[in-house]
Amino acid sequence: MRKKVLVTGGAGYIGSHVVRQLGTAGYDIIVYDNCSTGSPKSVLYGDLIIGDLADLDHLYLVFAKHEFSAVLHFAASLIVPESIIHPLDYYANNTRNTLNLLRCCHVMGVNQIIFSSTAAVYGEVGENPVSEFTPTMPINPYGRSKLMSEWLIKDYAITSSLRYVILRYFNVAGADSSGKLGQISPKTNHLIRSACDAALKRKPQMQIFGTDFPTPDGTGIRDYIHVEDLATAHLEALLYLEMGGESQILNCGYGQGYSVRQVIERVKAISEVDFPVIETDRRDGDPACVTACADKIHKVLGWQPKYNDLDLIVSTTLAWERQREMVSGTK
Structure with missing residues (x-):
């Protein structure tokens, strides 16, 4: 049963x-x-x-x-x-x-x-x-x-x-590599999705919220x-x-952090679109840097990730967004 x-x-x-x-x-x-x-x-x-x-x-x-x-x-x-x-x-x-x-x-x-x-x-x-x-x-x-x-x-x-x-x-x-599933909510403000939207000309530009964080390039770092x-x-x-x-x-998480600037550069490189980026003030509630120690999940569950690659994450997101645009006319 x-x-x-x-x-x-x-x-x-x-x-x-x-x-x-x-x-x-x-x-x-x-x-x-x-x-x-x-x-x-x-x-x-x-x-x-x-x-x-x-x-x-x-x-x-x-x-x-x-x-x-x-x-x-x-x-x-x-x-x-x-x-x-x-x-x-x-x-x-x-x-x-x-x-x-x-x-x-x-x-x-x-x-x-x-x-x-x-x-x-x-x-x-x-x-x-x-x-x-x-x-x-x-x-x-x-x-x-x-x-x-x-x-x-x-x-x-x-x-x-x-x-x-x-x-x-x-x-x-990221998104399902078969193209069946991905992010569909219009309300999301996720960085990679926002950068893909800019690359696909759904919006004229994207914003970086905060360039004065105590990080190597001044932008927030995430895992x-x-x-x-x-x-x-x-x-x-x-x-x-x-x-x-x-x-x-x-x-x-993967235990590997990337800054906002690094993510935007990878989206530009993979999409081959040099979209405008506007720098603005920090948003309330955003920490400077957060990355994961994932030792425990590996030990307890035996979890072994297969997609630990920023370019793969960006590529599957971009592929999903392009497909969604063709199917639904999303702009």
């Missing part, structure tokens, strides 16, 4: 890649998504239920109808500048909705959860690379809403049979991870829990 799992936010960017890998692996999948940033077309396996985690009654009905062995929780708001302008929305959609999900797990006896967290829980770190033992001091509501969700999961696990894997993502980018490697980490985390593994918090 195939195991049935619930994937919240499974119509979104990361969730849809995980759903595809789960489907290929033979899982029975229920995707629960309000499709505010995702698309039903991105759900390649399983059944999609349109719903919001804020609707606790509906969520209970879904749990009651299906016997889930595990929950993979992706549904969230994730734009840092937006979180600063609308913090209450972020605490509602991220923290409160995680609480709703845990209430359903409690009532229905679901005792395995994989939670999509973020390196934003670390904040402005004093050391790099960042390990799971680095103090968590988020500097924006997005990071705080995710850290509070982690606390909810950990506290509930102490008093129940719940076991969890919390995966702290670094900067996720970029390909979405396919991240999706594989979720499947390995699920297998780990199914085999009886203890609860874990794990960084998901």
Whole structure:
């Protein structure tokens, strides 16, 4: 009998890649998504239920109808500048909705959860690379809403049979190399996506937010991870829990940082388009440098990334965006 799992936010960017890998692996999948940033077309396996985690009654009905062995929780708001302008929305959609999900797990006896967290829980770190033992001091509501969700999961696990894997993502980018899946949300402000938009002339220029960070070239440094490697980490985390593994918090990154300028130069080189770049002030809530120490995930899950290459990440993003433009006329 195939195991049935619930994937919240499974119509979104990361969730849809995980759903595809789960489907290929033979899982029975229920995707629960309000499709505010995702698309039903991105759900390649399983059944999609349109719903919001804020609707606790509906969520209970879904749990009651299906016997889930595990929950993979992706549904969230994730734009840092937006979180600063609308913090209450972020605490509602991220923290409160995680609480709703845990209430359903409690009532229905679901005792395995994989939670999509973020390196934003670390904040402005004093050391790099960042390990799971680095103090968590988020500097924006997005990071705080995710850290509070982690606390909810950990506290509930102490008093129940719940076991969890919390995966702290670094900067996720890239797309499925087959061309079936990629980033579709119009609201994303991800650097690589923005640079690709400029290369494809969807916008006249792109911006660098801050050139006075204490980094070698003055721009922020981030650890970029390909979405396919991240999706594989979720499947390995699920297998780990199914085999009886203890609860874990794990960084998901490569341990290699690239500056904003370096990323833009690679997009220009690969696209062969020298688009204009405007330098402007820092955004609130942006740390100078964050890279991952991923030793623990290698040891605990045996995770071995296959796409650890910035050019590959950029190339698959650019290929997806070109295809999306041809199919939908995106400009």
